[in-house]
Amino acid sequence: MESTDELTQNYPDHNLMSRLRELLLEKERAKVQNLEDEVDHLEKEIERIHSEILTAEEVVPLVTRHMGDITKEAVEGQSSKMARALSPIIGEATRYQIQESRDEMVEALYPIVGAAVSRAVAEALNDLRKRIDQQIRPNKGGVEVNLMNRLRGVDPASVAFRNALPFQISQLFLIQHDSGLVLEFVNQNTEELNDHDLVSSMLTAIRSFVNDSFSPDSNEDELREVYFGDDRIIIESGTVAYAAAVIKGVEPEGFRAMLRMFVTELHIQHKESFEAYDGDPETLPDLQPTIKTFIEEAQSKKKDTSNNLGLDLSNEQSTKMLRTVGIISLLLLLGTCAFYSILTYRILPFAFGQDRLIGNNISEPVQEVAPITIVVTATPDAVFQEPEPIPSPSGTQLELKQIELASGKWSRTYPDADAPQFVAVDAGTELKVIRSLGSWVEAEWTDSELGVVKGWIRFDWLGDNE
């Protein structure tokens, strides 16, 4: 075999060609070599990936392990997108689940739906209570209340329903105004409330915040009620302390007034202790029994009201009775009106004069009227007597003829000094006495302006007869 040197010596062109080839194809050769290396690498990689690819059975547990984190990340990062993407599936899944296993779904949803329904019902009942309370106040009880409620358009059944709703005072706080320190606390719940001092402080802070924010210049307006969930806190304030009753359900009618009265009574008895309280419970009287008694009374009042109305409205008898009482009352009212109308009609002609009633006491001639006397007794009844001669003050018979007034006087519309003054009668006016009644006489005379008029004049005003 020839060596390179020999080849070069024997074939000088070969050497040149090789050299030329190297120069021209060097880059391409390097590129090809790189590509070949890359292909090798990729083939090896593909082989590795093939070897690492898992079956579905192998993938599921791996993904499941991280599903929670993936979902959490997706929900937190793109909550609205996730909701849009999942809502159709969730809706469909829920429908399917309800169809397939209704009982299980009910069981699963009960705590959520139950609470929601409970809250909605509580709110509706509170609204009902407020509406009824607005209509039936003030309330005293018994048939009168039912009648008044009916007149106000309140259905007694609604009232009965309102009073039959459950009511419980869960806790009652008595709290010093400014400090928020608990003066006394009664818990009716089975669960203990260890943080009642914190609750009372927080309640005081909230009151203070609301008062300062909404009515900073008024000491009268203050927070009176707080709702939280199904419970309410009813607050009644005294000068030094306030009571906060945590209640469930619907309180009886007048509960707030009852609480106010309770707070007032506590202040009357213990105001100095409340005022001087500096956090040492030994300086306070034991108010537990008093508060417990109050709670019992309030709760029993509710029961009583509920029971009474339950009896009243358990059948239709009460309604019938109410109707009967109403009709009788109406008839009595009408009868009374009729009686007094007739009586007035009969009396008036004699009290005010026949002519005044018919409206022509001035213009109608009167000379033909027969004189009569009327005697007024102690009762409104009038006794009519036959006409009789008029006795004079001296006891002599006074004839029916003209007499004269000694001095000017005011005649009266009926025979009484307190009766309205009718027409002034000048001294010297000629009068025609028609009749007498006690110390009064009814007379007729001619007034310069009104013409012939009739009025009542005292007997002793008359002068001597002509």
Add this chain to the structure above:
Amino acid sequence: MKTIQKKICLLGDFSVGKSSLVRQFVEGEFSDDYLSTIGVKISRKPVELPENQVKMNLLIWDLAGGDDYSKVTSGYLAGAAGVVMVCDVTRKSTLSMVKVYSNQLNKIGKVGIPAVLLVNKFDLQDDREIEDEQIENISAELQCPWHFSSAKTGEGVEAGFASLANLISSKSKTT
């Protein structure tokens, strides 16, 4: 040992570390949400005073600092048995605010109320802006003891509140 309750208030400029002090000090407290909502957060801390044979339940009203709540704060101060005034050792202005709060107390008739000054964030020595002498002067002016404190390390926190509890107890005895 009998248990008594006392309401105390925390006063100080914003961000001096009042809430952190309370968090460091107390066991039970309400959510911080209240502070931002109505300007007060209430916590409870029992402190035993063996000398007086008393366990004092401190109801701590942590009042929000700053101008926004100044009007409401007056209402919250009513009925307080003592106050903890807090300033930040890294901000000189917070020390002068202590005087403002003290004046506010005087305005609502709380003259002579037991008070303690806590100079907080004592752990941040490198950023310190208030000197001992300045604190002494304010303390003398307000007639209240003072303590360095750090809500971060807990240094001086217990001592500060215990000091106030003792002051309140002493005052109760004298009255």
